[in-house]
Amino acid sequence: MPITTRAEDYSKWYQSIVDQAGLAENSAVRGCMVIKPTGYALWEKMRDALDRMFKETGHVNAYFPLFIPKSFLAKEEQMAEGFAKECAVVTHYRLKAIPGQGVAVDPDAKLEEELIVRPTSETIIWNTYKSWIQSYRDLPLLINQWANVVRWEMRTRLFLRTAEFLWQEGHTAHATQAEAEAETRQMLEVYRKFAEDYMAMPVMTGPKSEGQKFPGAIYTLCIEAMMQDGKALQAGTSHFLGQNFAKAFDVQFQSETGSREYAWATSWGVSTRLIGGLIMTHSDDKGLVIPPRIAPLHVVIVPIYRKDEEKASVYAACHQLAASIREYPRMPWLSYEAISVKVDDREQYQPGYKFNDWELKGVPIRIELGPKDLEKSACVIARRDVPGKEGKQFGIPLSGAAEVIAKLLPEIQQSLFDRAKAFRDSHLRTANSYDEFKELIEQPGFIWAHWDGTAETETKIQEETKATIRCIPFDRPDEPGVCMISGKPSAGRVIFARSY
C-alpha cells in the first residue's frame, strides 16, 4: 500500500509512516499505544545514547514507584492544578470472579487513599529525598529514571500525544541555587546535543514564557524543533524548580556553615514523543528516514539474480560483504558498536519490492549486488536520504565497500542535519505588526515577533491565532522594540508558532 504524500494530507502521511514502517499502533486501551519491534528498536538506540550522555555528566539511574498517593499531588499547588485533570486513579486492589459473568471490582477492596498513576514523579521522588538528604555532603543528588507515565489525554496521536508514554525524568537536588541553575542549563545542552548530533534535528534553545512553563517550575528551558509542516514540536524540557518541592516535602539539609536550608531542585525529561519529531523532521513520501547514529540497522544488502544458477554465488558474495562490513573497526562515532548490516534473503519478494520496503523503513544505506556486479567484484551503494539515481554509487569494489560505508554514514548524518536546518531557517519569518503576524501565521513556519512579556497578550494571541510562544531563544538578536499588540516595550523578539 503506497503511503499518503505530504502534499495530499500531512497528517495522514504521518500516520501512514508510523503504520507502514511498523513503528506503533493504537491498542485496545483508549489512548495507549503498542510500540512495535521496529519502533522500539529505534527507542532503544535513542535511550542508550541519552543514557550514556547522562552517565558522562555524573548521573545515575534509579527507580521510583508507579503509584503516587493522591495527597502528594496536592502538596504542590501548581502540580495539582497542572495534572489533576488527566490522572488515572486506582481506587481498588482486587477483582472478584462472578461465576458465568466474568470479573467485577470487589467493593470490599477499596483503598483508603486513592493512588494515581504517575504523570511525572517530582512528588514521590522528593518525598523519598527527604530521608536521603541530611547534610550538604549528600548533595548534589543526580538521579535519572527511565519509566512509563500516564496522562489521560482526550485527543491522542501515536508518539506525539498518548495517554501512556515512555520517557526519562531526571530529578536532581543541589545545595545552592547557582548549582541547580547550572544543572538545568547543562541538561538542556545535553538534549540539544542529542537532538542535533544524534537525531540530526536542529533545535532552538531557551526559556519558555511563564504561560508555557512546567507546573511547579520557577522556569522551564526547552529545545524546540520545526516539523516539515512548519509547526513546532517541544522536544525536551529542563526545569529549574527552585525550592518548591523541597518546601512541599520538607527536604532540609545542614549546610557547610551549619545552617538548615531547603534543597534546590531541577527536573528534565524527553519521551517517545521524540520519535514523532524524528519522523516529521526527515521522512519523505517514500517513507521513514533514520539518521545513521540512531539507526538500529545501517545497511541492507539486496541480492539480485534471475537464474537459479546465479543464486548461490550472489548470496555467498552478499554474506561475505555483510561480514566485512560488520567486522569493520568500531568507531567512537557509533559508540563503538559494529555497523549493523542485514542481507535481505526473503525469497518470496522481488528486488524492486525490497527496495521500496527498505526505503519505507528508513535504512540509511542499501547495497544492490547482482551477477553483473559480481563479475566486476563490485556493488551498487544507494543512499536513503538521496532517492533515485542521484543517490547511487556504481561499481564500488567489494573489497573497499566497508570503508566507503564507514565514511558515508557520517556524511548522511551531516547531510540530514544540514537539510533540516536549511528548511528551518528558510521558514523563519519576522512580523512587525499584528496584522502581518496574522497573515504569516497562516503559512508554515516560525515567526519572530515582539511581545510585551505579559500573560494577557500571550493568551490573546493564542486565542486569536492558535499560535503560542515556543521559546525565547538564548541566542536571539539583541533588538529591543515594542509589542505588536500592546505597543509596550519588548526586550527582543520571541518565537511564535502553532505546535504539536
Next chain:
Amino acid sequence: MPITTRAEDYSKWYQSIVDQAGLAENSAVRGCMVIKPTGYALWEKMRDALDRMFKETGHVNAYFPLFIPKSFLAKEEQMAEGFAKECAVVTHYRLKAIPGQGVAVDPDAKLEEELIVRPTSETIIWNTYKSWIQSYRDLPLLINQWANVVRWEMRTRLFLRTAEFLWQEGHTAHATQAEAEAETRQMLEVYRKFAEDYMAMPVMTGPKSEGQKFPGAIYTLCIEAMMQDGKALQAGTSHFLGQNFAKAFDVQFQSETGSREYAWATSWGVSTRLIGGLIMTHSDDKGLVIPPRIAPLHVVIVPIYRKDEEKASVYAACHQLAASIREYPRMPWLSYEAISVKVDDREQYQPGYKFNDWELKGVPIRIELGPKDLEKSACVIARRDVPGKEGKQFGIPLSGAAEVIAKLLPEIQQSLFDRAKAFRDSHLRTANSYDEFKELIEQPGFIWAHWDGTAETETKIQEETKATIRCIPFDRPDEPGVCMISGKPSAGRVIFARSY
C-alpha cells in the same frame, strides 16, 4: 552500623544487606519499593546480559500498554482465577481540586470499563497478536517486553515480593506445538545459563507440578535455586501455553497447507526478584557479594597515606593504576565492556572505614596502595569473596596489576559458583518416609522424595509441612518408587522445600 549476622537473624540479615548496601527501600506506597542507584545499576547489568541473550536467540523487544481492560482478564479462565485477587484497578481518569482541601476523585470521570494495571501481559498481547498473525509466514513471532507490573501482595519484602516490580516477559507465537515447546525449553536454558554463568547461582531445572504452574499454562518449567537458609527461590519460569490464549483471543492463521489453525504460545519471565536471589546466594556477614560478571564496579582502589606529603604521590599512583586497568584489552567474558574501576578519594574517611564500606557493597576486588607499596612499585589486591588475609595478594607489581585482575575476575566468578553449588549439594537430602520427611523439612535444604503425582497429596504435604514441590528436575535419577503418603507408584523423586 554493623549488619545483623545470618546466625542472629537470617531475615534481618537480608534486610540489613538491602538497606546498608543501598539497594532498595520501602516507599510511601504500601508494597512498592524504591530501587536505589546501587540496586538499579545491578539490575541494569543483569538486564543487559539477559537482553543480549534474548537477541542472540532471535527475539526483539516491543512495548504493550500498562493497562488491561477488565474483560480481557475474564477471557482466559485460569488467568482470571490466578490474578483477579491481586489487581490494582483504575476506575477514574480525573481528579478535581477542592479549594483548600486538596484534590478528590472526580465522580464524573468514571471509566465505562475499569482498567487493571498489568499483572502480566498475555491477554493484552494476544489481543494485539490477533491482527499481527494472519499466515504461517507471520510466525514465529518472538517478542520480549521489559516492563513494570503490579500484583497487589499483602505481605511484601524488598525484591522478593513487592506490589510493583520490574521484569521482562517474553511472549512468542508459533505455527506448531513442537516449535512452541522447543522455545519453552530454549528460554529455560537461557535462564539457566544466565543464573549460573552470570549470577554464579546454581539452579535446578525442570517442570513444576500441576499445582504450582502458571495460570493459563499447559505446563511451567522453572529454574529453582537454594538460598543460604536452605529455602527455595523460584528464579525464573518458562511456560508452554498451548493454544489457550490463541483460542481466548481468536488468533488463527492460515497454515502452509491452507488450513486455519490456532497459534501456539509460550511466555517466560524473570524479575527484580533475582536481586533477592543474588543476595541470598553469595552474601556474607560483612555484606553483599557481587559476582564479577554482573558487578557494576569491579575494582575499588583505596589510597593509604598518613602524612600530607605522601598524599600526592599515592593519589597519582592510584589514578595511573586505575587508568591501566580501564585500558586493559576488553574481554568477551565481560561483553567487551571495560573493567570498571574507581579510586575512593573520599577525604573524610579512613582506609579502614572504606574497606568495610566496599565489602558491604560487594565490590569483587579491592586494591590497597600506600607509600610502602609505592616504594616497591607494587600494591595489595584483596578478594571480596575470601575475607581477611587469606584473600590478599601482596606485592603485586603495579605494571602487572591489570593483568592479574583480568585473570582474577573469572576466578572469583568460578569460585562463587563452586561454593554455592557445594552448599546446595550438601543440603540435598532424601526422605524415604513421611515421618523422615517431616523431620528433614525442619532442617535447611531441599528434600528428594517420592510423590504420587496428585494434587491431593501435594496439598496435604503443603498444609502439614509448609513445603511445596519446587521442581521435577529434568536430570533426576531414574528411580521409580512409591509415594511416601499414599503408597501409590511414583516415577521418580521430586524436589520438596519451603520457599520464598
